[in-house]
Amino acid sequence: MNLIFLGAPGAGKGTLATLLSREYGIPQISTGDLFRAAVKEGSELGNKVKGIMEKGELVPDSLTVELVRQRLAKADAGGGYILDGFPRTIVQADALAGFEQIDHVINFEIDDQLVIRRLSGRRVCRSCGAIYHVDNMPPKVEGKCDRCGGELYIRDDDKIDSIKNRLRVYKEQTEPLIAYYRDKGLLREIDSSRSPQHSLEQIKGILE
Ligand code: AP5
Ligand code: MG
Numbered sequence: 001m002n003l004i005f006l007g008a009p010g011a012g013k014g015t016l017a018t019l020l021s022r023e024y025g026i027p028q029i030s031t032g033d034l035f036r037a038a039v040k041e042g043s044e045l046g047n048k049v050k051g052i053m054e055k056g057e058l059v060p061d062s063l064t065v066e067l068v069r070q071r072l073a074k075a076d077a078g079g080g081y082i083l084d085g086f087p088r089t090i091v092q093a094d095a096l097a098g099f100e101q102i103d104h105v106i107n108f109e110i111d112d113q114l115v116i117r118r119l120s121g122r123r124v125c126r127s128c129g130a131i132y133h134v135d136n137m138p139p140k141v142e143g144k145c146d147r148c149g150g151e152l153y154i155r156d157d158d159k160i161d162s163i164k165n166r167l168r169v170y171k172e173q174t175e176p177l178i179a180y181y182r183d184k185g186l187l188r189e190i191d192s193s194r195s196p197q198h199s200l201e202q203i204k205g206i207l208e
Contacts, residue, residue, distance in 0.1 A: 001026065001080040001207065002100060004087070004186075006177055007108030009056075009166040010115040010122070012192045015131050016108075016199050017084040023200075024207075027076050030084040033129060034067055035059060036155075054156045056165035058088060058173060065095040072100060088174045093181075105181040106203055108192035112167055119163050123152040137196075 001024070005013040017028040035053060038046035045067075049059050058064075068086050071077065087093040096102070121134040123143075127150030132139050139145060143152050157166065181187040190202040 001104070002083075002102050003081070004083045004102055004105040004181075005085070005108065006105055006174070006181070007192065008110060008112075008115050008170050008174075009163065010119040011108035011110045012118070012196065012199055013084045013108055015137075015196050016203065017082045018131070019196060019200050020203060021082055023204075024080070026080040026082060028082045028084055029068070029071055029077070029086070031059075031064055031068065031086040031088075032084075034071065054162065056157050056162040056169060058169060061089055061091045061095070064088075065092055068096070069099060087177065088170075090176060090180060093177055102186060104188050104206060105177075105186045106206065107178055107181075107187055107189045108199070109189055110192045114193055115167065116160075116163060119158050120160065122155065122158055124155055125150040126153050127151070 003020075003026075005017055007013050014028075014030060014032075017030065020026075021028040032053075035045075035049045039050045039053070040046070045063070048063070052059055064086065068083070072081065083096075087096050118133065118136070121136070123132040123134060123139070124130070125132075125145035125148065128145060128148045130145050130147050130150075131137075132145075132152060139152060144150070145152060157163070178187065188206045190199055190206075192199050
């Protein structure tokens with residue numbers, strides 16, 4: 001099953017991609033995670049995207065499409081995948097349609113106020129990438145990952161100015177993909193304002 005998770009920053013795409021990936025045994029492919037890994041490594045790609053990500057702007061389409069093309073060519077994507085945060089522009093969506101067949105596009109519906117609350121309380125594990133929230137999904141021990149014991153940190157783009165810019169960029173460049181995929185008959189919508197479990201049940205209802 002080839003899936004796209006579409007939605008505003010902080011809508012819960014990464015959280016649900018992790019849950020669904022475990023349940024269905026298909027990889028979560030997050031362009032944001034791939035770029036953050038490149039920044040951490042200090043690779044050429046990482047140096048190119050670091051400043052763009054901190055401001056909450058989009059990485060150029062050509063770089064992003066090439067990264068996804070290479071990732072999808074790996075063996076583990078052969079039995080299906082979840083694209084988390086890609087595509088984010090019409091150019092990316094058209095490019096993807098040229099080399100992949102998508103089964104469902106899940107759109108995570110949520111309002112801006114909730115996004116701001118979710119992102120300003122988010123904590124992420126530096127080692128394994130697990131996602132927490134200080135109120136909604138706190139770790140058992142403050143500042144430490146339940147899964148691997150790694151240190152939890154605040155993403156560089158989870159500062160209020162960057163969050164507001166990401167929302168603006170989302171509305172200008174990514175929201176048009178809702179109509180794009182609706183026209184293709186691929187769009188499925190979920191209410192992402194409640195618990196992760198509630199979102200998971202809605203997605204399973206769509207897939208099964
Ligand atoms: P990316 O990493 O994709 O960030 P994003 O789209 O802004 O989305 P987030 O990861 O912030 O939100 P999410 O929906 O995954 O929410 P999460 O599950 O963490 O991209 C980062 C940057 O990389 C971009 O700004 C851009 O520069 C670049 N980039 C990436 N892809 C690109 C592309 N295709 N093209 C160009 N540039 C690209 O949840 C958020 C919080 O809410 C967490 O704390 C979580 O615990 C909590 N939470 C989640 N679900 C629930 C729930 N149901 N109930 C209560 N709390 C919840
Ligand atoms: Mg994410």
